[in-house]
Amino acid sequence: MTDSHKHPDAQLRLVIFDVDGTLSDSQADIIGSMTDAFVAEELTVPRPDEILGIVGLSLEVAMPLLAPEVPDETLDRLIAAYKAAYMQRRLDAGAGHSPLYPGMRELVEALSAEPETLLGIATGKSRRGLVALLETYQLSRAFQTIQVADDHPSKPNPSMILAALAETGVAPEHAVMIGDTQFDIDMAKAAGIRTIAVSWGYHPTTKLAHADLLVDDAAALRKAIDTLT
Structure with missing residues (x-):
């Protein structure tokens, strides 16, 4: 359920985050x-x-x-x-447990405060593990759509992204996936949305060259999100 009916003049965008290696260091x-x-x-x-x-x-x-x-x-x-x-x-x-990377809490909170921005998660974590993590950092209310391993085929199958788009009603051209692994980028490309790779995660940047943009910190990530959506 989204707030889209409250903002008829705003173009909604969907920003989807991976978790392990992107939001948190586990x-x-x-x-x-x-x-x-x-x-x-x-x-x-x-x-x-x-x-x-x-x-x-x-x-x-x-x-x-x-x-x-x-x-x-x-x-x-x-x-x-x-x-x-x-x-x-x-x-x-x-x-x-699983500390957030520098600047990521502030980025999520800033994006979630924007009426035109919807946030999502697409993760290989279980729902139980994700809920515990989000509760620890008091971010549970920031995300409008949450896709976990319990409910979908593994990345890079595009199922998680397609479900997030369907739940939020956002068009693919106004969505972006943020991740640290080749699987995140491949999943997003299979679903037809743009991609941002982060360099601080678990795959070497040589495996992320096919992302639309590659960023090195939270400030650059914020700019990349605005550029692509």
């Missing part, structure tokens, strides 16, 4: 939880760069990439162990 928890899961199964732990390379994918897609030789029942246990370890780390860390 790499320590991701690597640690994946390590716990593999150790529990007595499997060789993937390298940190391998683990960060799958961030953005749903676990059901990511885990076979990290453990291609193991049977399905082991993959199921790895996924369950990862989820349990991640939740425990979140509970143990409390308010310090």
Whole structure:
């Protein structure tokens, strides 16, 4: 449900954020939880760069990439162990869990205050994990559309973006996706919307060259959003 009927003269725009590696820095928890899961199964732990390379994918897609030789029942246990370890780390860390990147809270708050701007999330996180993160930083009310791994095929399938466009009623040419991985950019391009890559996340910028714009900080991101929408 949007506020579009309140602003008949304004051209609505939709700004969609990825979460891990874009809004918040959860790499320590991701690597640690994946390590716990593999150790529990007595499997060789993937390298940190391998683990960060799958961030953005749903676990059901990511885990076979990290453990291609193991049977399905082991993959199921790895996924369950990862989820349990991640939740425990979140509970143990409390308010310090997955800190937001510099300037991102202020950017989200500024954008959410604009009548013509709707905000969305498209993430490989579970709904439970995302809700906990947004509540920690008191950002739950900032987003009009939230798309999570529970409800969609994994990125780079465009399903999350298409659902966000449908829920908000914003035309693709007035929407932009912000992410730190190749999967985010590919997903957005498959849905026909513009893309902004951030350099502070989990994929090297060499994998992000096909984004419309690449930015290095929150101030540059704000300018890029205004440029593209």
